Amino acid sequence: MKRVGLMDQVSLVLTLMLALVGIVFVHSSTHSVPGQSLMWVKQTLYLATGMVIYTVLALSDYKRWVDRGNWLGILGILLLVAVLVWGHKVNGARSWFRFPMFSLQPSEFVKISTILWVTKYFSSIQERPSSLIEFSVSCLMIGVPVGLIVMQPDLGTALLYLPFFLIPNFLLGNKESIWVTCIGILFVGLIIGGVIFKPNWVFFLKPYQKDRIIAFIYPERDTSNSGYQVHQSKISIGQGGLFGMGIGKGKQTKLGFLPAQHNDFILAVVAEESGFLGMSALMVMFLVLFWRGLATAVEARDSMGSMLAALAIGTLALQTLFNGAMLTGLVPTTGIPCPLVSAGGSSMWTTCALLGLVQSVRAHRFVNH
Template identity: 35%
Template sequence: MTLSGGLSRPGERDRPIIKFTEIDWTLCLVLALIAGAGALMLFSIAGGSWEPWADKHLLRFGIYFILMIALALVDLRVWFSLAYPIYGVGLLLLVAVALVGDSSLGAQRWLAVGPVRFQPSEIMKIGVVLALARYYHGLSADSARLSWKLLIPAALIGAPVLLVAHQPDLGTAMLIALPGLAVMVLAGLSLRLIVVGAVGVLAALPPFIFFVLHDYQRNRILTFMDPEKDPSGNGYHIMQSKIALGSGGLLGKGWGLGSQSQLNFLPEKQTDFIFATLAEEFGFVGCVSVLFLYGVAIFMALRIASISHSHFGRLSAAGVTATFALYVLINGAMVMGMAPVVGVPMPMLSYGGTVMLTVMIGFGLVQAVRVHRYTEVTSGKGSLM
């Protein structure tokens, strides 16, 4: 028996069939629509062919969708008990990258285990959120607001961020740091400390840019401020992206008719700059439609976070949603020339299995928070008893 609106009684929530029906299938549909839009764009920029991108994109989404559903059925107390181990394994793998990682294009970001090659930094996008959510779950409101205990979450965020920035991978470092800071704020961080921290970051930016960043990273930022200064070099990406965005107009040139992408003027058209391809072929209307889908997904995920009965559930779902939202925000700003090019793809729309896997695992956690929203998560060791 269920309550009105399809919500199960707390006593019935552990039945497998009830768990399955508690999944937010509307959110699943929205994610499928975004991935479908990505497949259409990948088909277009390949000259009307499913290969080499669109077929793999859809296959990966299908596999990861099943994984998301499986993770949604995992008890929230299991997520709680695994939070620190996931973080710890991710941190050890980042150290391994620094010591024996594979290098490519001047960056040391990958680990190779036999034929498998992966980026451990992706694990930390979930690991940091889980570790922070577990830590704050057992912390008093006063300690979360302002106390020496805030050094612990600062260290939980700072350690992986420094290791990832050293690779160097500034975009991923931001996608670890900012959601972590969002969890701290949502946990009740003092407004005074937030203001002081923001002022400190702004003051540290100039010396960080000129004395810490690598030359190519510094050039990206300077080029972002004046791309016309080097139109055939560092400014090429931004200028071609702006041309594609502007040429699409209101309704676009039509599917498969984008000159910037079809004639290969637009770099990384299948990954970082796929949103510019969308703008050229489907115009302002197409861009707004896809951004609306992203907005719906973010709203629904935040609503799921708000209805969880556990502090761990609320913070973990909100942190994962913040990561997803930042993907969209950073890529959109980058494509429009409002932010430096940092290699952050548009989630579910861009081609790439690693980012899609991270996003779908994140939404598996969000769905688990919804399915187990009545679950009481105990502090301490996170026992299932």
């Protein structure tokens, strides 16, 4: 009970509020869609089980999970290999294990295992001067799961592994990370340039991935195929105005013009039905949640807790940023869900687990065992 009192109650309330907002808009976007009318019920069950995960992790000692980071990291890699062999294809990507009642996306859960693995490794080397060998090991630890995810192919989820490399290296002052970051940015620029000017050179991208990049650069060129989702998303956002059209009254939503409106593009539904004010309120809740998470990282009792909280919050913040930017075409469409709000069990459980670990870091600031 003592640890419950040390938890961040504001973050807990914000987590529940964001998830409940998600359920409301999942219902709004699916209640009239054949075969999806009970999606909100499933999302409610995902939230209930997610909060169990959240509570268990928040009340446990995060050090115990970090100490198991090596084994969990290896298990995560094995899961990614398994899904490449036995996984089910959805939208061209072999990213899912399908079960009778639900599906699981291993790359979501591997975020957790990789964060714990990276935290354990960097915590063990923080007292030693950084070297090229240690830097190379960290690149390998993160590069292997990222490579396996790219092979599915799922570039969107792979991008979310970026903080796993940047945050620990910057916290430890590794100069090599700055050079690798610059090289990475240059590489992305070359890929985009290659797709535009010499598409045949970028042989490792699937045709639909090239189409998405072209739609990102030239959104007005093809609003009926590759650029359709973003085009309809912009219409939804514009129709929302200041106050919105009302819950369940969005024209884009009701008429089915907006694809993936209950998961990847659910924020467009929020914008259409609750307007600028509703969308702003949602973003403020996210900002406060992430701000308090970063405060937990700063106030942690040790560098292990600080790194764990920073990695968890950095990952969720980047995911939210990418999802929001995707709606307006600021980044290519990548299939990244909005944490807590988008429909989906894997995303909900992973988000709750990461936030639960952050709560554990906060609750153990003054606990010695």
